[in-house]
Amino acid sequence: MRPLSRRALGPLTGAAALALAGCGASEAVPAQSTATAGEGRTRYPLVLRNGEREVRFEKAPERVVSLDQGSTEILLSLGLADRVVGTASWTDPVLDSVAAENERVPRLADNAPTYEVVLGADSDLVTASFGRHFAEQGGVVTRDRLAETGIASYLSPTDLDDGRSVNGVTKTRTAPLTVDALFTEIRELAQVFDVTQRGEALVADLQRRAAEAVDxxxxxxxxxxxxxxxxxxxxxxxxxxxxxxxxxxxxxxxxxxxxxxxxxxxxxxxxxxxxxxxxxxxxxxxxxxxxxxxxxxxxxxxxxxxxxxxxxxxxxxxxxxxxxxxxxxxxxxxxxxxxxxxxxxxxxxx
The missing domain is CATH 3.40.50.1980 (Nitrogenase molybdenum iron protein domain)
Structure with missing residues (x-):
């Protein structure tokens, strides 16, 4: 047998004992948390290093546009359907586990939307799985332009290599992708929205299912x-x-x-x-x-x-x-x- 390595599976956490459904939609998403990080809650303002820039959140975003199916399904799996005001760039039907939640999310485009359509969604955060959406040439909108209009942006760590976008800038990777980058995305988005327990439960569920799949x-x-x-x-x-x-x-x-x-x-x-x-x-x-x-x-x-x-x-x-x-x-x-x-x-x- 050739099982997933410990690095590929990611480190196990105390959340492994939690059932994903058990801490999903029941965990409230506050507009702003005053709890300390040591209590497992997000302390705002939160500053994340995302690629070559820092992203600052004064509170949990209230209106999110996701430019890719992968990003959308993470947000929905974290129980954040009520915060997602637009999605785009789909290759497949939505996951069965979040299909009902997805019905509430406007589809801005099957492929990449225009900047005007994204702007019309009146979001305070735009997420993407692939940096091509943020590219200067041929993209939807640059991250600088979003920042100028007061909209935060987040690019999946799975598309980052040495801090730069693979699909939007370098086109190549210097090191192989590991599943740890995906887990980082889940945990960071959960932190942004102050639903860290949901993030840990989702990671633990993926680790368990991956191990079963390759057993x-x-x-x-x-x-x-x-x-x-x-x-x-x-x-x-x-x-x-x-x-x-x-x-x-x-x-x-x-x-x-x-x-x-x-x-x-x-x-x-x-x-x-x-x-x-x-x-x-x-x-x-x-x-x-x-x-x-x-x-x-x-x-x-x-x-x-x-x-x-x-x-x-x-x-x-x-x-x-x-x-x-x-x-x-x-x-x-x-x-x-x-x-x-x-x-x-x-x-x-x-």
Missing amino acids: GVDFGGRTVAFWFANLDTPYVAGGRGAASLLATSTGLRNVFADQAEDWPSVSWEYVVAADPDVLVLGDLRRDRFPGDRLPDKEEFLRTDPVAGVLSAAQGQRYVALHGAELNPSIRYVDGLAKLGAWWREHGSEL
């Missing part, structure tokens, strides 16, 4: 390629992002582990030369790129004269994962569970 699972170094989207020049997972973390946690070996980008675009000839034992296919419920949807990928692998020669295509050794399960989000545990389930059913065929 007894070991692909034994079999090779894998993760295909997110695009038919002509597929976007595949590089070796330092969230998808490759799924591979190392289950004993798979990413054939593009030498790539420093999260999702480099490569040729099919390059994929065929690598000839992975297993293909993980992005099951996206959007139409941003050709081949976003799973049936389109399967049809392409069945009919394309180049991609069709892949041994995994001929043997239909596919594992379908939602886009949110391939991105750094709380859905990573569902990705691990699906990989584990596939190994238990088909591992003997490899």
Whole structure:
């Protein structure tokens, strides 16, 4: 067996004994806390180091816009649906566990919204999973522009490498992503909203589920390629992002582990030369790129004269994962569970 490492699972906390549902919506979200940090409450003003800037909160935000599905699902899982006034950039249906809460949240756009739409939501905080939304060129709005209008911003630590945005600035990682960055995001957002117990309970629940998902699972170094989207020049997972973390946690070996980008675009000839034992296919419920949807990928692998020669295509050794399960989000545990389930059913065929 090749279990998740202690570093990958993150440190266990005293909240591990708490049931996630037991401290969710029952924990009130005050507009401003006067309790001390030592009592497990947030002391305002709160200043967080987020990337290359500091973000100051005088009180818990009251109106939040989330520019990504991953960020939105964290906020909803922390019981903050009443604070979320807009969401955008979705690849998949919402998690079942927060579907009812999500019904109350306005969808500003299926993909990236315009700055005018974000401004119209009258928020006091904008969160994002990917720094491309805050980029000067091609983004929704820069963090400086938000600050000028009195709106705070928060970028997920999963998109930060040495303090700089991977998807918005550097395009590459100097070090592999760990799940600790996701846990930091959960804990920091919980601190911002003064719901730290909910944050600890969510982290503990994810740790437990991740351990269960990989228990007894070991692909034994079999090779894998993760295909997110695009038919002509597929976007595949590089070796330092969230998808490759799924591979190392289950004993798979990413054939593009030498790539420093999260999702480099490569040729099919390059994929065929690598000839992975297993293909993980992005099951996206959007139409941003050709081949976003799973049936389109399967049809392409069945009919394309180049991609069709892949041994995994001929043997239909596919594992379908939602886009949110391939991105750094709380859905990573569902990705691990699906990989584990596939190994238990088909591992003997490899």
